[in-house]
Amino acid sequence: MSDSLAPESPTVRAFDATVTRVDGRSVTLDETYFYPEGGGQPADRGVLGGVDVEHVRTDADGAVVHDLAADPGFGVGDEVTGVVDDDFRTYCMRAHTASHVLYGAGRRIFDDLGYGGFDISAEKVRVDFETSTEVDDDALVELERLVNRAVWDSREVSWEEIPVAEAREREEIAFNVKTEEGVFADADEVRVVSIDGWDWAACGGTHVSNTVEIGPVEVLGRSNPGEGLTRVEFAVGPSAVDRRAEVRASAYEAARALGTNLDGLGESAAGTAAAREELESELADLKSEVLRARLADFETVERDGLTWNVGAVSGFDANEVGEAAKEARDGADADVFVAVGESDAPFVVVASAGDAAAGDVVAEVTDEFGGGGGGGPTFAQGGGLGAPADEVLAYLRD
Numbered sequence: 001m002s003d004s005l006a007p008e009s010p011t012v013r014a015f016d017a018t019v020t021r022v023d024g025r026s027v028t029l030d031e032t033y034f035y036p037e038g039g040g041q042p043a044d045r046g047v048l049g050g051v052d053v054e055h056v057r058t059d060a061d062g063a064v065v066h067d068l069a070a071d072p073g074f075g076v077g078d079e080v081t082g083v084v085d086d087d088f089r090t091y092c093m094r095a096h097t098a099s100h101v102l103y104g105a106g107r108r109i110f111d112d113l114g115y116g117g118f119d120i121s122a123e124k125v126r127v128d129f130e131t132s133t134e135v136d137d138d139a140l141v142e143l144e145r146l147v148n149r150a151v152w153d154s155r156e157v158s159w160e161e162i163p164v165a166e167a168r169e170r171e172e173i174a175f176n177v178k179t180e181e182g183v184f185a186d187a188d189e190v191r192v193v194s195i196d197g198w199d200w201a202a203c204g205g206t207h208v209s210n211t212v213e214i215g216p217v218e219v220l221g222r223s224n225p226g227e228g229l230t231r232v233e234f235a236v237g238p239s240a241v242d243r244r245a246e247v248r249a250s251a252y253e254a255a256r257a258l259g260t261n262l263d264g265l266g267e268s269a270a271g272t273a274a275a276r277e278e279l280e281s282e283l284a285d286l287k288s289e290v291l292r293a294r295l296a297d298f299e300t301v302e303r304d305g306l307t308w309n310v311g312a313v314s315g316f317d318a319n320e321v322g323e324a325a326k327e328a329r330d331g332a333d334a335d336v337f338v339a340v341g342e343s344d345a346p347f348v349v350v351a352s353a354g355d356a357a358a359g360d361v362v363a364e365v366t367d368e369f370g371g372g373g374g375g376g377p378t379f380a381q382g383g384g385l386g387a388p389a390d391e392v393l394a395y396l397r398d
């Protein structure tokens with residue numbers, strides 16, 4: 001088995017090695033500094049013997065296999081030069097170490113914390129926390145603050161192999177048996193990555209040697225991928241810087257719109273929301289007052305020995321009119337209340353004391369003018385009438 005030397009020597013970017021196996025475009029070396037995909041960290045990119053490396057993986061026998069983009073011009077026994085893509089590896093080291101720093105921040109603010117795994121992509125990193133603590137906005141803000149503070153504090157990052165039994169006894173060491181399976185492959189030793197005074201984790205990835213190398217970290221958000229799990233996503237490097245600028249720009253925009261500054265933004269937004277709620281409630285009261293007054297003005301007609309109040313309303317939807325008609329029926333002497341709503345497709349609402357079935361009245365109207373609807377003896381409504389409200393009203397008066 002030829003383990004990758006990348007976790008032990010993460011700063012090596014170029015090396016020479018001897019080819020031990022070639023299978024099509026898949027190449028194995030006597031030793032390699034390419035990192036194979038695993039434990040949440042993506043495979044390195046780079047060039048091997050002049051050919052682009054498309055993927056790096058660990059095969060079933062534990063050998064590191066380099067999958068090339070083209071057929072190699074070399075064979076078994078040849079010495080080749082490998083060059084690990086510096087930008088991507090450096091990003092992975094920073095992002096990976098940032099995930100440990102984030103977990104360390106979680107230790108300081110979450111109860112009963114467990115490690116649920118992590119994953120690095122080119123744009124963002126996610127860490128899954130196993131915790132019963134609700135990770136609210138304040139917790140996210142505090143996580144981000146603690147992480148960036150730990151970066152500024154320039155804490156030393158180190159790694160060592162220790163006996164598994166010893167690692168299991170040290171309670172501060174975070175394990176994830178799912179993603180760190182490879183760490184236990186040898187069964188007698190485990191690799192522990194320590195951030196001085198901050199975090200300790202069993203991990204086989206590549207890391208920077210001091211937290212200050214991580215640079216700015218920006219929390220992007222949270223989600224719940226499963227029971228008892230909270231996923232926190234964050235960005236490092238250029239995408240963190242860009243995200244920070246976006247957040248600041250929208251905060252300024254919001255402050256401008258509210259006529260305040262960043263410090264007053266929260267209070268001003270809360271005040272505006274409360275005022276709007278109050279206005280909406282006042283408006284709803286006024287609208288129903290207008291609607292009640294309109295219904296009280298309805299014309300009274302006699303039909304089949306019953307008193308009908310009929311009229312048109314506009315500016316209200318069928319549900320609003322329906323509620324008002326029921327109220328008017330309950331409070332008036334009329335036997336039947338019929339309101340015709342003026343809109344692109346006029347509607348009719350009927351509230352009856354029961355002597356004339358409301359559903360029958362709606363059926364009569366829709367038979368005459370089209371549309372559809374229905375209801376029971378005391379309340380019914382129809383919509384999509386094919387005639388203007390005036391015409392429907394004239395029909396109802398006769």
Ligand SMILES: [Zn+2]
Nearest residue numbers: 096193203205
């Ligand atoms: Zn790690």
